[in-house]
Amino acid sequence: MSKTLQAIRGMNDILPGQTPIWRYLENTFAQLLSSYGYHEIRLPILEFTELFARGIGEGTDVVDKEMYTFRDRNDESLTLRPEGTAGCVRAVLEHGLAGGGQVQKLWYAGPMFRYEKPQKGRYRQFHQIGVEVFNLPGPDIDAELIGLTARLWKQLGFGESVRLELNSLGSPEARANYRAALVAYLERHVDQLDEDSQRRLTTNPLRILDSKVATTQAVLAQAPLLQDYLDDESRVHFDGLRARLDAMGIAYVVNPKLVRGLDYYGRTVFEWVTDRLGAQGTVCAGGRYDGLVSQFGGKPTPGVGFAMGIERLVLLLETLQLVPATLEASPHAFICAFGDAAELAAAGLAERLRDALPGLRLLVNAGGGSFKSQFKKADKSGARFALILGGDELGARVVGCKPLRDDGEQQSIAWDALGDYLAPWVASVDDKNEGRHE
Ligand code: HAM
Secondary structure, three states, rough: OOHHHHHOOOOOOOOOOOHHHHHHHHHHHHHHHHHHHOOEEEOOOOEEHHHHHOOOOOHHHHHHHHHEEOOOOOOOOEEEEEOOOOHHHHHHOOOOOOOHHEEEEEEEEEEEOOOOOOOEEEEEEEEEEEEEOOOOOHHHHHHHHHHHHHHHHOOOOOOHHHHEEEEEEEOHHHHHHHHHHHHHHOOHHHHHOHHHHHHHHHHHHHHHOOOHHHHHHHHHHOOOOHHHOHHHHHHHHHHHHHHHHHOOOOOEEEOOOOOOOOOOOOOOEEEEEOOOOOOOOOOEEEEEEOOOOHHHOOHHHHOOEEEEEEEHHHHHHHHHHOOOOOOOOOOEEEEOOOOOHHHHHHHHHHHHHHOOOOOOEEEEEEOOOOOHHHHHHHHHOOEEEEEOOOHHHHHOOOOEEEEEOOOOOOOOHHHHHHHHHHHHHHHHOOOOOOOOOO
């Protein structure tokens, strides 16, 4: 196939073998969020470029190197969203959802786009489930957000495979003071820094703390620490968060070098990290952005949130062999029909059964075929019963009902009695084939 008729690099099809895992994750999380009182918001995938340039910040990798930006037919500069926070803040402001100090607890899910170098766990179209909360300034909500992610990991069975890293970035003034001290220190060692870090010294010096390059790391070992520049209010906020996490029994490590790649953060930042996925080990990340709403022209409105990468969570579920065995519910019955007249009768019978038994999972053979091939398809579908309709059954207005999951004998059941016969299976609460996501 020519290259231009293939999927774009880093943009994946999610095939039927995978979608049940995605649905399991999405449904598990949607239920959890609902149980904590969060509501879904659905947002456009395209926004004006300026929203991201101003919200995420010029000088960040996302804005400078990774955005899919183009001009539309009206010559407007638009960008495929690289993340969900900026668009969510825009929508909240545009619709007055956080006006008058109103609390909003929102979540969203969907594709995000970044022109990054694709590798395991890192894609150009990837999917996030994100949460954003408005008008709650205290550490109690930061703790709730972290607590609900911890509960999701518990429900998925991650155990000790993910760990929580925390930091506080302090107030804008504290950060500016720290930034000046860091730049002054790093300028004295500029020739020991890698090229990327030298460039960041003017564009985004805090990001140098993230550098993985050994020589830069060595310089950073003696660098001033953000913690020593924290303002009192941010320190109290951070202590409050830590005390709550302790009370909730949630373990964490304070990582003084955790700064995050997006400019809007202040005070709390956190990441959930795993060692089981190689280089792309951050499965969930977020923090507080109390200045973002006012930066977009709104009244000062505290905000805090996080987003998790669905591809990485799917990979982690698979790596840890935690994908539940029965995610897709098997059919209750599969109708095999032989000959034109039986096929017509099967079509009518199937409709009457579906009317009579809401919840019935019924497949009807399509495309004809021998007794052997249809029976094989019935078995392969995982159905509990094969319902057989041949010339003899048609004349007697019965079906041959053959159990496929146990050794029971085939029985002849009148068409009118079939609904009653299948009803207990459809209603059964401990139907072993019931998928967990249903
Ligand atoms: P982020 O750290 O850029 O934060 O992304 C959040 C998560 O999305 C990452 O931890 C990772 O799991 C996943 N992710 C990011 N880039 C990729 C990629 N190229 N391929 C696969 N997965 C990826 C944000 O986006 C913020 N909006 C989070 C937030 C919400 N902060 C406050 N509210």
